[in-house]
Amino acid sequence: MASVPVSGGRFVIIGGGSLVGSATAAELLDAGAAEVRLFDNFSMGAETAVAHLRDNPRLSVVRGDVMRMADLLAAMEGMDGALPLAAYMTLNMDRDPWGGLDVNIRGVQNALEAASARGVKKVVFASSNAVYGYGPGIKGDLIETTPFFSEGAPPAAILYGATKIIGEQLCRTYTKKHGLPHVVLRYSTVYGERQHHRAANALFIIETLEKLAKGEPPEVFGDGSETKHFVYVGDLARANRMAFESAASDVAVNCSGPAPITTKELVELVTELAGGGPAPRFVGETPGKVRLTSGGAFRIAHEKAHAAIGWKPEVDMREGLGRLIRWLREGNA
């Protein structure tokens, strides 16, 4: 039985000083967790991302690094569940493939080894729709058996996707060899309050808002027909909680928002929610710049998540973008 009750349970979030980490901490605390530990080296994560939670006596922040087993063994002690989130995404992988491969592969392996050694009861692993890759092969419904397409993609994007594939398989290895239950959640592009500036596609929302704030036309790359499929951070936090609580183990499921959106629709929606502004400017791709746009029209199917852990997304783009814009206007950045 792989269910780990959240009420009264103890959880560590590796890479906790992050968009998803802080939202998940709040979700677990709201659901009655006895303790939530946020483990981060704060090289990318920010103390400010968790500042709003720091007064909660059930929350602690532990400074540590996924490359140091001693840090992880200490952080995993007494924990019922662990959520490894720490990762380099594509933009950072492009700048520093050494660090990215360390953190995304050995960092995950270290976290699993420490969880296993400390008798943690379940791991929920933050994977990504990047395991389906990039390029013209990506079209139609992306389901959990879709292979990894890489032809024509930039190296850093392929490296990122491959590290997530490896992370998932390390989870399977620890379940099979060491009896450590796990659920893999393949997040689609996350957005929402406390959003950072590191994810290529989510960053696009911020860039659009910044253009509009200056009275300039937002930029759309290509003809704007490309699909993006976002997921609201609060929905993901709920998915993480439900993955711990569910009896599921040794399964990988997509977590995406209610529906995909084209780049053009996204810019128009952001413009409307921001109170209007100039029409978008259609521009060509910047050569050599890593910008993760897929080639065609796709939808990341989340039906399997409902079957496995009972989750489905609740917050659509209009609602979620509205929350993000309100949060930004309250003086946050």
Next chain:
Amino acid sequence: MASVPVSGGRFVIIGGGSLVGSATAAELLDAGAAEVRLFDNFSMGAETAVAHLRDNPRLSVVRGDVMRMADLLAAMEGMDGALPLAAYMTLNMDRDPWGGLDVNIRGVQNALEAASARGVKKVVFASSNAVYGYGPGIKGDLIETTPFFSEGAPPAAILYGATKIIGEQLCRTYTKKHGLPHVVLRYSTVYGERQHHRAANALFIIETLEKLAKGEPPEVFGDGSETKHFVYVGDLARANRMAFESAASDVAVNCSGPAPITTKELVELVTELAGGGPAPRFVGETPGKVRLTSGGAFRIAHEKAHAAIGWKPEVDMREGLGRLIRWLREGNA
């Protein structure tokens, strides 16, 4: 211009104490290389694999480890070409995923960094048809744009394939960022003289011969209709040489034998070449045992290799197996 003439050139083979390493050393020496260095930690490679070459004054054996940059920086000094071969394959990856991820990812990254630092003129990277993955998705012609299928495959097989995908992308990164030319050769299953006992599918040939030598029926897993596509080691050695000599860079091509073969045909051919023996016994899969058989009928296309580096395979299974059997009967193992 990425061509590196072999005649008069200096080459280092990382993981040189191996089936492909020793055959490639012989090929490069025969083609007039001024120096061939075999770099190996001999944890898997064997001194015996290169014993037949050791009297050649143009050959040197360097004991070193791909996890130690100092070893690699010394080995790359003065070299025109480098061939990183050192890798854990699936069986070893299953036993030791920590070592496997170190060697197959960080080891390749170290070799590329050292090659770049020492001004090596070209890298030929030993990748694998494992970049197309495993399972029912693998059918028809596997060409260089085929995605990576992993659904239903054991973790170690997926880890192995993903590390080769990462190795290829690291090569692309060093070409793009550091101007180090490279050619990726995606080897299919290698067999031939000096064959070792580590590759699951090639091992099957040896196991068949051992059964026949004892007068026992060889074993066929499943109904024997599964495809395997081998390549003879001498053909691969030639491909490595031609990849150095060609003007090609930043390209990945398959290197497979003239034609695929089914398991049943393979066992029958080995039985015939071994001088006859009992008919094969069809057995079920051993549960939990990692044995890399693909689901269906496929062919690994090698036409792109001909276009890029002028190579095509010359030795068919009858000829290659005959050579392997003669070598074994001469008392080698």
